[in-house]
Amino acid sequence: MLPILSTVLTIFVITTTVTASTECVWATGKIACLKNQTLVVGATVELFDLDSPQNSRIKNPLDPDDKVAFTTVEDSDGIFSIEGCASDVDWIPGIKNLPEMYFRVFHYCNKPQGEYKTVLPIWRVFVPKTYDKHINDPIILDD
Numbered sequence: 001m002l003p004i005l006s007t008v009l010t011i012f013v014i015t016t017t018v019t020a021s022t023e024c025v026w027a028t029g030k031i032a033c034l035k036n037q038t039l040v041v042g043a044t045v046e047l048f049d050l051d052s053p054q055n056s057r058i059k060n061p062l063d064p065d066d067k068v069a070f071t072t073v074e075d076s077d078g079i080f081s082i083e084g085c086a087s088d089v090d091w092i093p094g095i096k097n098l099p100e101m102y103f104r105v106f107h108y109c110n111k112p113q114g115e116y117k118t119v120l121p122i123w124r125v126f127v128p129k130t131y132d133k134h135i136n137d138p139i140i141l142d143d
């Protein structure tokens with residue numbers, strides 16, 4: 001093959017196979033502080049994508065995850081809703097690398113100064129579905 005043609009083909013293959021999957025999330029749920037439910041007021045629920053391309057472990061190894069959205073809990077019922085979009089690079093051609101979502105909650109249930117709770121495992125539920133697992137199975141913030 002002519003060297004130029006093969007170079008053009010190589011570039012074509014690289015640019016067409018490294019694509020990204022963009023997915024959006026609708027999520028709703030509930031946080032609970034069993035010792036005193038009033039303490040959920042003012043908590044912040046953040047939505048993260050575990051492994052997004054913007055994250056670049058290479059550029060910022062200390063903060064590899066990407067914050068997609070956040071919301072503040074304003075009522076003592078602890079109910080929150082959050083939405084956002086995330087994209088992950090499809091490293092293997094033809095196989096969608098779906099974003100891996102999880103919540104992190106900053107709350108005052110156990111300490112007046114507040115603390116973070118990361119809620120695992122990760123989940124992959126995207127629009128048009130709503131991720132509502134924690135409506136019936138609240139995130140318990142107590143130690």
Ligand SMILES: *[C@@H]1O[C@H](CO)[C@@H](O)[C@H](O)[C@H]1NC(C)=O
Binds near residue numbers: 039
């Ligand atoms: C619960 O927390 C709220 C807000 O800090 C406080 O005003 C209230 O007295 C607490 N209730 C109980 C039963 O400890």
